[in-house]
Amino acid sequence: MQSRDGVPQAVHDFVSFDGGVRARGYLQQPDRYRFWRGVIDETPRISRGAGLSYAGASFLADGLSVSHRWFDRVLDFDTGRSVVEVETGITLYALHRFLSARGLYLPVQPGHGRISVGGCIAADVHGKNQTRDGTFINQVEEVTLVHPAHGTLQLSPQRDGELFRLTCGGYGLTGHIVRARLRACAAPIPWVEIRAAPFSSAEQGFNCLREAARNADFSYTWHDMSTAGAGFGEGFLIQGTFVSQDRAPATTPGLSEAPVLSADGRARLPVSLLNRLSTRMLNFFYRWQQRFARNGEVVALADALFPTHKAQAYFQFFGAAGFREYQAILPHAAATNYVDAIHGYLREKPLPITLSSAKFFAGSRDLLRYTGDGISLALNMPAGADADMFMAFLDQRMIELGGIPNIIKDSRLPRAVVDVCYPEADRFREALRAFDSKRLFRSDLSERLKL
Structure with a gap:
């Protein structure tokens, strides 16, 4: 245990949530605002929220991770405008409880309530209806950024908009995001009706998804790709809409704590339980479960926003070796070709696809x-050499079809792929270096992609 700026730091072994990246560095957990105003040396550092990134975005080998876990309060609330100011260590679920009591919610949220607001801003995450709601930046009115070379900065789309855009979706590389003002929306009722409509092919599912994204509050598909035979890509369109008052339960849904989720807890089993047979x-x-939702199932809003709470054992099934996720946006005209390529690959080189899900963007x-x-x-x-070969194949096919990969979901994504798929990658690098010439804020992700 050492000390820096009066705050203890400790050697810590970090691991990405998918298990793909491990590094030994230092962890610091300040709990006073004077820390942000202190003199900081030039040790490479990065902010750390819940530590649930798949891509090693909150740690660096021999670097310093600064945890925001003790900065988790609601600071202000504008009743008239439904704008809440929070410290960015607050979890999504804690914020949801605050907003829900006032008839509000954030439409753009990932699937687990233990993720921090700061992490959502840094990765500019999407929610259950990106077509209608956009990404997390669309509900951010202002952020407070701390950087040793620049002090404390208030950023918004109107005030230093370029740096605001570089920060929201900048993976924590512009500095410590310590506060945020978020614009909430009215939740007509704290209950959502979930419907599951079957489809017989991936193409049919994508066509259904287009219509659902226009009309539903939540929409995504689930595809069965566990077998390369007949039925590959079939599945369910999942739609969620706020229920009418006459269909809502008479009670108010309870809001207990979100279940604990961590990289260490995910890797508790020594071996993976998922193979081709168990995946089927x-x-x-899952198909059996959906029979309840075919005619409509009413669930609490929190369950619709955070479906992983009731399914997080799924991640534990991968065991200590972990898993890999490949997420990419494919042009509408190319999406079916992409699935056909996946089908062809898996016929030749079988691999258990444990989850396949799509959203309309x-x-x-x-x-x-x-x-x-x-x-x-x-x-x-499941992680392993076969998964790595498959993902390299997906890299190539995605590039050929004009797609883009999700940087935050892939712990092995190469720089070469990012540079081809993101035309503004160099502009991002140039803007980041113009703001922070010493590149004080770094992570495993930024080193891998040379950001």
Whole structure:
């Protein structure tokens, strides 16, 4: 245990949530605002929220990770405008409880409530209906950024908009995001009706998804890719809409704590339980579950926003070796070709695809944000040499079809792929160096991609 700026730091072994990256560095957990105003030396550092990034975005070998876990309060709330100011160590679920009590919610949220607001800003995450709601930046009114060379900066789309855009979706590389003002939306009722409609092919699912994204509050597909035979790509369109008052339960949904999720907890099992046979069984069980939602199932809003809470054992099934996720946006005209390529590969080289899910995306590409027009398709698989070969194949096929990969979801994504798929990658690098010539804020992700 050493000390820096009066705050203890300790040697810590870090691991990405997918298990793909490990590094030994230093962890510091300040709990006073004077820390942000202190003199900071030039040791490479990065902010750390919940530590749930798949891509090693909050640590660096021999670097310093500064945890925001003790900065987790709601600081202010504008009732008239439904704008809440928070410290960025607050979890999504804690913020949801605060907003829910006031009839509000954040439409753009990832699937687990233990993720921090700061992490969502840094990765500019998407939610359950990107077409309608955009990405996390669309609900951020202002952020407070701390950088030793620049002091404390208040950033918004109107005030230093370029740096604001570099920070939201900048993977924590512009400095410590310590506070944020977020714009919430009215939740008409704290209950959502979930419907699952079957489809017989990936192409049919994508076509259904287009319509659902216009009309539903939540929409995504689930595809069965556990077998390369007949039925490959079939699945369910999942739609969620706020229920009418007459269909809502008479009670108010309870809001207990979100279940604990961590990289260490995910890797508790020594071996993976997921192979081709068990994956087929897992998918059979999921199909069986969906029978309840075919005619409509009413669930609490929190369950619709954070579906992983009730399924997080899924991640533990991968064991200590971990898993890999490949998520990419494919142009609408190319999405079916991409699935056909996946089908062809798996016929020749079978590999258990444990999860396949798609969302309909719309928007303009910008810097290194994961956005644009197309179908966003995510694939999960057990980690290993076979997965690495498959992902290298997906890199090539995605490039040929004009897609873009999700940087935050892939711990092995090469710089060469990012540079081809993100035309503004060099502009991001140039803007980052113009702001921080010494490149004080760094992570495993930034070193791998030379950001």
